[in-house]
Amino acid sequence: MKSIYKLGVAALVFAMGLGVSAQELPKFGIEAGINLSNSSWDVDPLDKKARVGFQIGITADYAITDALHLQSGLAFTTKGAKVEGSSMIGGSRVNGEITVNQSYLQLPLYAAYKVEVMPGTKIVFNAGPYFAQGIGGKSKISGTLPILDEIATGDGNVDTYGTDGFLKRFDFGLGAGVGAEFGNIVATIRYELGLVNLSQYNNFSYKNRNAALTLGYRF
Template identity: 60%
Template sequence: MKTIYKLSIIMAMLFMGFGASAQHVLPVRFTLEGGLNLSNSSWNAGPLDKKARAGFQVGMMVEYPVTDIFYVQSGLSYTRKGAKVEGFREEGNIDSNREITMNQMYLQIPLYAAYKIQVVPGTKIVFNAGAYFAQGIAGTSKVPGKVTFWNEHYLASGEFSTFGGQNSLSRFDFGLGGGAGIEFASVVVTLRYELGLRDIGKNDLSYKNRNAALTLGYRF
């Protein structure tokens, strides 16, 4: 949490400077937004099949004008990401049907540069790109499944904390992000993609976040 707190302070100081220098051009705008995530990972799951997992996000974006077409965007969101693997695995005399669901809750700060094109009065197309920084704050991952050992069947299941344990994921994550959207006066629809750059897996696990999001926002 210390990392995300320090980043929040730095972003606030930077944007106060942007806001002061841009007040004569356009006002600073805020957007309350929420939407759906479809996330996955670069998990090295071997023979198991990786599947996307649905999630959500809610938060607020702050937009600082540099000119009438270029902007700096940031904010804070609460977002759920994750991944799922399932399939059959054979190791010696042990066969297992395994399904592992990772549940990751983050506080996330984006930092984007945005470019806006006015289509008609009151309607603009927005393109943005930049980076994101996230801190894992909660999450419980589940491992239900069935194991066959010498033709005898056993149930093998359990839960573990997604962050903090020896075999869990590292909390801090960062990566690239970008997308496109449409502004209809005070309503904003955005489609964005996030590519995790930090390997947050521990021990022999390689794990980088991947996430697509569709959000609906209200600007004021």
């Protein structure tokens, strides 16, 4: 939590400095939407499916010029992945399902470019890094599945993070999106590419992948 707090303070101070230099006050808002997330986890020959999640949070928009803006905020967002299927691995039959649930506090720091297409309506392109801290999540394992280097049978919930979990908490990545502003209403489609290998183990890699559709209101 300390890392995300420090990053948040640094980002907001930097953004507010830009806002002051542009003689513009930041505009705050609220935003909520749905996530469709997955991971880079290689689970061949099993099937990997996307997980539906959600996000909700506050936003901040700082005008550097009429067209160039800096966007930040803080959101609670849920991500994850789902693995299921039946196959033969190493002479053993595996059949089951793993559902990974991840909850984050996430802070983006995006540069945005706005194009006015008609009075009161703008198209917005944004991109930049995001920082996230895992704050919770339970992952469900059922059936006979390859767990690390072994074929294991299980049925129950395990912690996603922590000493008993299998993923690291801190994530960092890049996001890019396109949206539209209709007065105070903002709609955005965004994709996030996680750059951190979150796996606590050396024999598999797990990086977040997420697409989001959000609707917001700016005060």
